Amino acid sequence: MNRSLAFLAVAVVITAISIAVLLAAQRPTPEDTNAVAINVTSRQWNYTPSEIRVKEGQTVILHLKSIDVPHGFAIEEYRVNVFLPPGETVDVKFIANQVGEFQYFCNVFCGTGHPNHKGKLIVEK
Ligand SMILES: [Cu+2]
Incomplete structure (x- = not known):
């Protein structure tokens, strides 16, 4: 009886720890209304989107x-x-704390088009 209770307690603790670890490992999500999440696809030899426009801050x-x-x-x-x-x-x-235009680029050699594998981040005031 005591043994099964102990086993149950251990199982509950392990489950709780597992859930906590899984939650912590989740991808970042916008935690404030000032956040923007963008999906970017990379392929030979461009990014989609090729231009990302965000607001300062x-x-x-x-x-x-x-x-x-x-x-x-x-x-x-x-x-x-x-x-x-x-x-x-x-x-x-x-955090987009610098206003201006910035290049994003591929820095892993990925074929003949590699030097032109880039896009533009625009941070507006
Ligand atoms: Cu590339």
Whole structure:
């Protein structure tokens, strides 16, 4: 009896920990109304969308996905630099606190069109 109660208690604790870990591992979601989430697809040799326009101060969440070969995604001014394994979604989050136009580009050699694999982030006042 005591043994099964102990077993039950352990099972409950393990379940609770598992749920907590799963919740913590979930992708970031817009936690304020000032946040914007954008799906970005990467392929040889462009990003869709090729232009991202946000407002100064917005929290920007990008859900990045390569649909063919390994690519990268970088925005130097925002210290964004991630690797995109094909088929996986990689999330990036930053606050658009610099106004202007910034290039996002692929920094993983992905074929002959690699040098032109880029897009534009526009942060407006
Ligand atoms: Cu690329």
